[in-house]
Every structure is written in C-alpha cells, then in structure tokens.
Amino acid sequence: MLPLERRHALIKFVSKKGSCSIPEMSEILNVSEMTVRRDLKQLEEEGFVQRTHGGAISVSSPRLVEPAFEEKRESRQPIKEKLADYAVKHFVQDNGVIIMEGGTTVSVMANYLLEFYNLTVATNGLNTLAVLRSIVSTCTVLGCGGILREMSNTFVGPIAEQFFSQIHAQYAFFSASGFTPETGFTDPNPMERQVKLAMAQSARKKIMLIDSAKFSHVSLLTTFAMRDIDILITDSEAPEVSLKPLRDAGVEVHVVK
Known part of the structure; x- marks a missing residue:
C-alpha cells in the first residue's frame, strides 16, 4: 500500500470509529x-x-472522508441533472469518443446519451455502465476493468489506468469533491486520482462538471490545477470570486441557469 493510500485509510478508519489505538491501526x-x-x-x-x-x-471535516456513492448520488440531484443535460447538449455528438469518470455528477450524463448514434463512451463507473447498456445497439460502450471500489462503485488501479492511457478521446468529463483557486480541484482517494489523471492524458479537452456546493471546500488531494481544465460547467450559485480566477487561468466557464 502506498503511503498516500495508507494515510487515507487511516483517516477513514479513525473517522468511522471516532477513535482508534495505534496497535489496532x-x-x-x-x-x-x-x-x-x-x-x-x-x-x-x-x-x-x-x-x-x-x-x-x-477531527470533524465533511470533505476529508469520502461519503458512500448512494449518499453522494442523492445530494443536490436536480443540480446534477442540469449540469449533465447541459454538458451532453453542448459537447457530445454522433460519431464522437468521450471519457466519463464514474462519479455521481458525471454519471448522470449517461441518462442523456440514449439518442446518439455511433458514439463511443469509455468509463470506469459501474453505475454508468449499467445505464449505458441500453445504447449498446447503436453505440460502443467501453468499461475499463480493474479494482472495484465499494465507496464509489468505480474501477481503479493499474489495469484501469493502463486502459485509459490507450484511448484517444475528444472530451473527458470529470467532477471533484472540492474546489478553491488555491488548491485546484480536489478528491479524497489517491487511486481515483490516478485514474482521472490517466483519463485526462487521453483527451483533447478536459471538462469539469461541479455544482456550487463544492466551491470553497478542500479534499485530501489535488487532482487538477485550474490550468489543467479546459471547460468548467457549474450552476448559477457558484461564487464569482471563485469563477474569476478560473477565467483568468484560461478556463472556459459555462454557468447553467
């Protein structure tokens, strides 16, 4: 186990139990x-x-420990639907190749892909794959394999990373657990982070879907700096004080009303 993974496991274990002894850990x-x-x-x-x-x-901090997939999926669902719908309408086309990370915000996009033809979708999300089963007669759906994480219902690890390193996509769609201009886009799990980095290397443009509730929050690890993202899609409650540095960094910001 890598040091980052070990420390992340310690945070989760102590938070879950409230306290823990050194021999136990x-x-x-x-x-x-x-x-x-x-x-x-x-x-x-x-x-x-x-x-x-x-x-x-x-130590109480809502963003340091990763919530379960079902808990995240139910949080601010109408906002996620708006962002996903907007992303599909503006950046997905027939005959295209896209990468979708398996987080709860991006996975909602799968519900809006049912009318496309000859689209290729690559994902590490188990729930995303389940929705995309209905389009396999007209589109190509690629699942990466790897280690299945219970907390996120996503595949991670070297197999997943190698899979995405071999793909050439127009767009890769991401979300994050938190964002500040100083820390960039942050996530709680080092293995998820590595898969996202492999996805980013394989796409011409990186698109971040993030609802306003994630602004001003910081999670364990920085996955992307502002300059690493090409396009950001957020809702109208996002604070301008955070959007301006993104624009100044060259990010194309889309605010969904």
Missing part, C-alpha cells in the same frame, strides 16, 4: 506501530486527526 494496515505514529503525526499537522496517548481521534 498497525494490525489492520499490516505495518509497524512506528509507521502508524509517523503517519498520525503528519495527519495531525495537516488537520486530519488529533493524536492522543496511544492513538488518535477524529
């Missing part, structure tokens, strides 16, 4: 107690946990 992660102590020291300095004598307790 050492056994669960199959690492030495000294490694756990070093990780906890770094996580405390970054504000993710609070160390105690012999362990750690959780």
Whole structure:
C-alpha cells in the first residue's frame, strides 16, 4: 500500500470509529506501530486527526472522508441533472469518443446519451455502465476493468489506468469533491486520482462538471490545477470570486441557469 493510500485509510478508519489505538491501526494496515505514529503525526499537522496517548481521534471535516456513492448520488440531484443535460447538449455528438469518470455528477450524463448514434463512451463507473447498456445497439460502450471500489462503485488501479492511457478521446468529463483557486480541484482517494489523471492524458479537452456546493471546500488531494481544465460547467450559485480566477487561468466557464 502506498503511503498516500495508507494515510487515507487511516483517516477513514479513525473517522468511522471516532477513535482508534495505534496497535489496532498497525494490525489492520499490516505495518509497524512506528509507521502508524509517523503517519498520525503528519495527519495531525495537516488537520486530519488529533493524536492522543496511544492513538488518535477524529477531527470533524465533511470533505476529508469520502461519503458512500448512494449518499453522494442523492445530494443536490436536480443540480446534477442540469449540469449533465447541459454538458451532453453542448459537447457530445454522433460519431464522437468521450471519457466519463464514474462519479455521481458525471454519471448522470449517461441518462442523456440514449439518442446518439455511433458514439463511443469509455468509463470506469459501474453505475454508468449499467445505464449505458441500453445504447449498446447503436453505440460502443467501453468499461475499463480493474479494482472495484465499494465507496464509489468505480474501477481503479493499474489495469484501469493502463486502459485509459490507450484511448484517444475528444472530451473527458470529470467532477471533484472540492474546489478553491488555491488548491485546484480536489478528491479524497489517491487511486481515483490516478485514474482521472490517466483519463485526462487521453483527451483533447478536459471538462469539469461541479455544482456550487463544492466551491470553497478542500479534499485530501489535488487532482487538477485550474490550468489543467479546459471547460468548467457549474450552476448559477457558484461564487464569482471563485469563477474569476478560473477565467483568468484560461478556463472556459459555462454557468447553467
């Protein structure tokens, strides 16, 4: 397990239980107690946990620990529908090739792809694939395979990364757990981040769908800086103080009314 993955697992475990001892975390992660102590020291300095004598307790922060897929899918669903509908109407065409990451905002786009012809869609989202089954008679649907994550219903890992590195797409569609101009677009899981980076390398243009509730929030890892994104689609409640730096960075900003 990579250090970033290990520390992410520590954050999730401590947040879920509220508190945890060093021996317990050492056994669960199959690492030495000294490694756990070093990780906890770094996580405390970054504000993710609070160390105690012999362990750690959780620090309340809604964006540090990833919510389950179903919880995220139900959150602000009307906004996600608007963003997805807009993205499909303006950036998807017959005979095109697109990449869709499997997050709950982008996955809504699958519901609006039913009328296209000879479209090729590549995704790491299990739920996205389930919706796209209905278009396989007229379009090509590519699923990457890999390690299936329970929290997100997405495939991650080296197999998924290699799959996307071999594709050539016009657009790749992404979302994020948080955004600030200083940190860029952030996400809670290092394996999801790596797959997104592989997707981005394989697309001519990167499109970010992000609702206004994600602005001013920061998650564990920066996936994209502002300059890495070509187009951003958001709703009318997005703060102008955050949109202006995006425009200044050369991002084409679309605000959906």
